[in-house]
Amino acid sequence: MATNLINLETVGKAYPNRTLLDGVSLGLSDGDRVGIVGRNGDGKTTLLSLLGKTEPADSGRVTWSGGLRVGLLTQRDTLDPDATVRDQVLGGMAEHEWASDARTRDVLTGLFGGLDLPGLSHGLDSTVGPLSGGERRRVALAQLLITDADVLLLDEPTNHLDVEGIDWLARHMRQRKGAFAVVTHDRWFLDEVCTRVWDVQDGQVFEYEGGYSAYVLARAERERIAAVEADKRSNLMRKELAWLRRGPPARTSKPKFRIDAANALIADEPPARDQPELMSFANSRLGKTVFDLEDVTITAGDKTLLSDLTWQLGPGDRIGLVGVNGAGKTSLLRALATAAFDERQPAKGVIKVGKTVRLAYLSQEVAELDPTWRVLEAVQRVREHVDLGKRQLSASQLCEQFGFTGTKQWTPVGDLSGGERRRLQLLRLLMDEPNVLFLDEPTNDLDIETLTQLEDLLDGWPGSLVVVSHDRYFVERTTDVVQALLGDRNLRMLPGGIEEYLRRRREQMDSGLGSTPTSTGGAKPKPSADARAAKKELAKIERQLDKLTAEEAKLHEDMAVHATDSTKLAQLTARSATLADTRENLENRWLELSED
Template sequence: MAFLLGCEKVRVEFPTKTVFEGLSLGVDEGARIGIVGQNGDGKSTLLRVLSGDVEVDDGRVIRTRGVSVGMLGQSDDLRDGDTVERAVVGDRPEYEWAGDPRVRAIIAGLLEDVDWNATVGTLSGGQRRRVDLARLLIGDWDVLMLDEPTNHLDVRAITWLAEHLKTRWRRGAGALLVVTHDRWFLDEVCEAMWEVHGRRVWPFEGGFSAYIMQRVERDRLEALAEQKRQNALRRELAWLSRGARARATKPKFHVAAAQALIADVPPLRNELELKRMAMARLGKQVVDLKGASLRFGNRVILDDVDWIIGPGDRYGIVGANGIGKTTLLRIIQGLQPLDSGRVKIGQTVRFAVLSQHLDELRKLGDDRVRQVISRYSRRTMLDGKEMTPGQLLERLGFTKDDQNEPVCDLSGGQKRRLALMLILLDEPNVLILDEPGNDLDTDMLAAVESLLDGWPGTLLLVTHDRYLMERVTDHQFALIDGKVRHLPGGVDEYLKLAEEADREAAKNTEGGRRGGSGTCPGNGIANRPGSSVGGDLGRPSSAASNDSGNAAAPSTPALSGGEQRALRKLMASNEKKIETLKGKIEKKQLEMAAADQSDYLVLTAMQEEIADFEAQIESLELEWFEAAEKLGE
């Protein structure tokens, strides 16, 4: 693999901090690298050093002659007076860019709801971000560097971006470096990880899941002094093994290899105990929607929706940008009047909301963190333990130095954690989180997730972070065409519904999107304000066709007695086959240990046999999970 760029013995120093010292690393052709680390450790600075935007204080940055680098920073250089078309494609004639399938696909994937003739200065922050990303992606770059590319993208756009980056270059060509807190995105796109920590960069093989496993093992062997940090990572690994990632058709590491590390880790949440505690605080009724309908002009937000939210329920809500998720949260709180229907809120319900813009912190102004927490003398219950405000603050990653900082000077991630802590200290029993993962690094996301695991109340979560959604909620729902639809298959099911709706809409409007002023030929871009990337989702798949807006509880299709017996027989058979294959793997591993370690041909053949056994186990496990889901177990 050819070397593209890198640095040798680099030192980067700011007036108050040395970010890197003696840093040497390289990026080869074919690299797909995710960059993680705590806020402030230098992830964005590393990208800017390698791109040449930051001058180093010592050492040198190396780039192979002729290598082109495209950089997406956290802020853009777009001109407010330019149209969207000019900002994205520049002065290229329309026949040239519109005739390029790759350019059309990028514009359709990111800018379907953006007026092609609008000026940049009139766009929302999210639209402006997507324009900048589209501008970058249509370029022909040897190396792409992306700093938080998933910000302001909804689930479908994030999925599109991941697929684009995986297929952008042929295998072994190009290079990608990406800084993001979206762990699903890291697993999908990256084949190696860099952890920025302590003025250095630590390399790891594999995506985020493999990185977590390797880091746990490293900490276990080398860092007894960092016991608290290790435990948090092991809880994260427990989720990776027990949750949705373990059932994926192509897991990034073999789940069995993780079992020894998490054998003594308790379940992430004791659901029965949390529900019992929630009922003690809330009673039997939380929020009931009955025949709820709401329109804004011609736009339908809710259409005759029945939805029961009970004590201890942990629900995630997904949907395209602009579909009305935040409005739905306001309806649930009784803050948004309905056109028809009603919202019944339990008498004991106490709502608390962590908003996207953290409006609740503005009133604190110049107050220092320690002054703010000194106003709270009460303890709060988490994980069955009483915690003081100071202990809660420490668990959320605040050091003693951080406690002396004015609230207005905190970083975005610190403000979000402080806001969450103040909410928990007020002891609500219904917690509403609107994009809580914004501005948090992966370590702090894990800490917040661990904190929420022990919270005894009803939780409603809106986020585009698929990992966070499936990690902290027990059921997911989609807001689709005015209906609240349960998603037994999680976010993946939502994406399938969206794709089906797009195909159906394309059939019904064949030829309707060709040509026309302000429209990109063949790419589905039209000047329709408010048109969403999610499209018209009014035609659900057959798997969800029986759910007509009543999302009171998950349902399982009725199976005949014969079908149930066949599925249970399949599960029992697969369990036996899996045990047999595990025995074969153990036997083959013993043979490898006894074999001549210098005979690489024999060892390679044995390893290939083991890999074949593991692939068979993976296939059997998938069949077992699918059968269990059909049975509702």
């Protein structure tokens, strides 16, 4: 039987005008891997602070087992700005001592790229004060992970980590002994590392066995029994469950819920997106051309980020853009936005923008609004109503979908938190009815419930979409194709998605190749005519593979619908085999051109 480490007995915690926890009893035992979820402001961080005894309970009791060692990662670090990274992470450990320790080596490699910390300008001797927020976050996390704490309490540990960093952290946490509880909005991470979920809602904590997928099933079943939603199709938990079950094997093999129960709940749930209809709608709104790039070079200072790029974003394309930090993801979006908004071309190459393009660009910076405006007023100043695919919503209805319910719609903008302003910024963009949407780190500061609402809206949004995000779940949920910047000044389509990206990055690191673009002083020679022709053929193949992916997805849906019709199923199976052959030929040719 597992040893009980922390107990909460009828614990209550309240602040002026708000009760966060009311008579909560729960425990954390050795070996527990708990994910804490809930809406922003409902008490997730407070619960973590009570577990860590950094905040006192107003009522009830919090007890630790004797001699318990607890490590706490808060959203605000307590690092000494005058100390070096070496001092903060390694303390007084001698070099031979920490360098020979497997855990320390793993942490430094996973968070900073190696024992010499290439992820920091001066390695271990970097002073903490001048570090960026993301760098300080990694230092604080490293400081915690090299310890032998019995319990780790982590508040948003994936913040400021890229896809690779999150993948490493998941593997590290799975291998650790002891127990941990983690507050995170990263649903992929929850599914990878957690075996229980605590859902903080309305002063209570509801417990679920399993990771995020099991939690989705349990909530969908609970809402069905309680008849929360009169219209079954509007149940977002059921819709998300259907997506999880119909996804690729790499994802559907992970859920720990009962397969029969899941299949029963989603028996008549349609696919999340009607791709043929969305594509038809997108073509009617956008025509043939959205963004066409030919021989475009993008630089930042003395660095060449992308060189002689030939690429196309077509009508209805939904692309997830991933890559190493500094490779040019945001710079690419800015170059496209500059061409669309200001009709300015890059220093080299041409960006052709479709005549009907209406671009909305959610950048990482939160746009400033008049602090005296009310939330609803800020949205209505854009438009009173919006058409999102087949759905027409009023400004007030869209506010409700994004968590601004009731009196919250009358909150002054100046009183909103950073996450709420992020939501409001996104609301205003969608109200302008764009047909092209660029989302640069849209999941920052958004809770899981808001993310689910956003994904639901995007499911019915008919336009071209590019998402830059470290949130793997969001990328896989909202896009059809993953393209990557691997630090070699090129953009590559990855048929294997983010899993292929991580594999390629591991191969890069094993071979000792640099992970960031080089300066113009070391620029590669101008490509030959044959090289440019190969690059154009690569771009063409990638567009063909994109269309093939959409056709295969629709085919698989049809096969599920006609599973009992042997004649129709035979026809669909034959078509599936033909598509598989076509895909294999295209991918082989793509690999040939990539290796030249």
